[in-house]
């Protein structure tokens with residue numbers, strides 16, 4: 001058995017079933033697996049990952065192992081780890097360090113544990129692994145060829161490290177690739193946030209006033225899907241371009257101060273902290289539902305809810321109800337952690353097929369280009385394109401081919 005720290009080895013059969021279900025809907029990962037399966041490009045290479053440990057992630061980790069890597073994985077959020085999936089991964093020979101509901105100190109211990117394998121390549125979701133190496137284990141950094149980062153929040157942190165001149169190895173910005181953010185951030189978040197909300201609350205969305213904070217790719221996706229289910233959508237934005245875009249998409253645009261007394265459901269997706277604060281909570285309607293879709297549980301000011309409340313109780317799984325001094329009740333979903341992963345299974349399988357194909361090809365690229373600069377780098381355009389091409393191929397869709405005349409026309413400036 002590989003080295004590991006997991007909660008429930010006995011749940012492995014459930015985990016294997018979930019992984020098999022996901023694998024069947026991941027044609028892009030399967031095609032890459034087929035292409036590299038015999039050449040074992042990662043033979044002798046250790047890859048450490050910090051990812052949401054659910055079934056689709058397990059498919060990525062299994063492919064990495066099948067292609068020769070030694071794989072060590074920690075969970076990137078205490079509530080997104082699925083214990084049955086972790087148990088199945090361990091049976092597959094992958095070193096897993098995580099459990100659902102782990103404490104903050106266990107979380108950090110698990111990150112340290114995967115770094116102690118001495119990885120050559122990192123796969124991160126939120127940049128906690130990269131931050132930890134730089135802060136605590138600089139001696140390991142020199143052995144790292146590079147890594148890749150999955151999410152907007154992680155890219156923001158890596159760019160801050162780059163700006164300060166402290167980043168020690170190259171990091172590919174998987175989040176910023178077209179085949180990632182156009183689908184994962186928008187349609188993935190859009191659908192999975194609805195999934196988390198609906199599974200948790202069983203509430204009707206039609207006719208509700210649904211407030212989305214943040215109109216980046218995730219916010220756009222959430223707003224579109226909420227509107228599709230009949231909600232009236234209000235967007236809260238600080239950026240004038242995005243606010244105008246929301247307006248022209250047909251959304252109502254307001255400040256949080258204005259939206260607070262009106263909203264039935266609030267979802268934050270800004271990547272920033274304390275987007276819903278005490279002054280907003282004080283004005284909210286009785287029964288308002290609060291959820292977060294951003295990477296960290298900092299967007300809703302939970303200490304402020306606690307300070308305002310006289311009583312709290314668990315109303316349903318993943319719903320905590322806070323009773324305020326005046327009798328109003330506010331319902332917080334999934335402890336303010338990302339509702340799509342903490343209260344559901346994350347993005348749809350077909351979406352993560354694309355994102356994880358990019359992660360896999362990024363790891364290969366890093367291996368094949370050991371002299372990349374220690375910066376935050378774009379995923380090369382041809383690699384990015386190849387993921388969408390593989391998906392198109394798997395769907396049996398034929399693309400239009402430009403004629404020579406059309407190519408020449410596009411490359412010329414004379415009429």
Ligand code: ADE
Pocket residue numbers: 051052053054056057125150151188341345346347352
């Ligand atoms: N499943 C695994 N990783 C995920 C992510 N970053 N977002 C949504 N679902 C996921």
